[in-house]
Amino acid sequence: MDLQGKRIWLTGASMGIGEALARQLDRAGAQLILSARSEDKLQQLRDSLSHSELHQIVPLDLSVPHNLPRLCDETLGTAGLDVLINNGGISQRGLARSTALSVQRQVMEVNYFGTIALTQAALPALLKNCGMVVNIASVAGKVGGQSMSGYSASKHALIGYMDCLRAEEARHGLKVLNVCPGFVQTSISVNALTEDGQKFGKVARSIASGITPYQCAEAIVRAMQREKYEVVIGKGLSGWAPTIKRWFPTLFTRLAAGKNIR
Numbered sequence: 085m086d087l088q089g090k091r092i093w094l095t096g097a098s099m100g101i102g103e104a105l106a107r108q109l110d111r112a113g114a115q116l117i118l119s120a121r122s123e124d125k126l127q128q129l130r131d132s133l134s135h136s137e138l139h140q141i142v143p144l145d146l147s148v149p150h151n152l153p154r155l156c157d158e159t160l161g162t163a164g165l166d167v168l169i170n171n172g173g174i175s176q177r178g179l180a181r182s183t184a185l186s187v188q189r190q191v192m193e194v195n196y197f198g199t200i201a202l203t204q205a206a207l208p209a210l211l212k213n214c215g216m217v218v219n220i221a222s223v224a225g226k227v228g229g230q231s232m233s234g235y236s237a238s239k240h241a242l243i244g245y246m247d248c249l250r251a252e253e254a255r256h257g258l259k260v261l262n263v264c265p266g267f268v269q270t271s272i273s274v275n276a277l278t279e280d281g282q283k284f285g286k287v288a289r290s291i292a293s294g295i296t297p298y299q300c301a302e303a304i305v306r307a308m309q310r311e312k313y314e315v316v317i318g319k320g321l322s323g324w325a326p327t328i329k330r331w332f333p334t335l336f337t338r339l340a341a342g343k344n345i346r
């Protein structure tokens with residue numbers, strides 16, 4: 085897909101991978117709809133882009149999925165949409181045995197229900213333009229590890245849903261790309277929910293040793309241009325984990341039980 089002039093809706097644009105994506109898509113000549121909860125950060129981002137006049141800001145909260153269809157109608161009207169990038173999300177840190185059910189639900193609400201609600205609402209506009217849905221899932225959506233049962237479950241669910249959507253809508257021209265990054269140096273662990281719903285508040289060692297948001301965004305843009313259906317992006321074990329699990333499941337199981345990502 086040539087991104088020049090394409091209308092692209094990007095969630096989670098206020099920081100991290102989303103912000104890096106916004107900068108690269110702006111350079112590629114796309115017209116962006118920038119979404120997240122923090123309107124001030126979105127304004128600052130838009131003002132700093134080279135084609136700021138082309139871009140629109142639409143604040144939204146993925147944890148309130150029932151608001152999204154109306155917001156989508158108001159934003160898109162009867163116009164088409166070329167790409168929806170489902171990037172907004174939260175992480176979680178805590179053992180499965182002691183994480184409150186309310187925390188598990190909150191992660192699912194944002195990463196899964198909010199994301200599929202927006203996708204479903206945007207689908208008619210995407211089909212109009214034979215568009216693409218890009219989902220920033222995770223390596224944790226392909227393999228399970230320690231201290232992230234809710235997060236991993238939400239990303240597995242997202243990949244499953246999006247694989248089905250691709251199967252159903254490919255004949256109508258829809259493309260679906262699932263992106264599975266390993267560790268990326270963002271605030272994801274700072275904002276992650278702990279067992280009782282407090283913020284984790286720290287940059288985890290694993291995250292600090294990951295690739296930069298810019299490197300991640302560059303690989304995502306490349307996968308969009310090549311119309312891939314799934315990519316794993318990462319270095320070291322975080323990038324190889326899905327391959328190790330597929331071909332050496334016993335080794336993977338031992339590694340996962342031994343290595344705590346905290």
Ligand SMILES: NC(=O)c1ccc[n+]([C@@H]2O[C@H](COP(=O)([O-])OP(=O)(O)OC[C@H]3O[C@@H](n4cnc5c(N)ncnc54)[C@H](OP(=O)(O)O)[C@@H]3O)[C@@H](O)[C@H]2O)c1
Nearest residue numbers: 096098100101120121122145146172173222267268270271
């Ligand atoms: N960093 C990693 O190692 C890594 C690895 C694999 C996958 N990912 C995925 O990459 C995506 C981006 O994460 P990141 O690493 O860039 O983390 P980040 O820096 O914490 O950014 C998360 C983004 O999601 C938005 N967001 C959070 N809750 C939201 C809500 N309820 N409604 C709307 N927007 C919300 C945040 O904006 P507001 O707070 O302004 O709403 C922010 O823009 C996530 O889906 C994450 O799961 C990250």
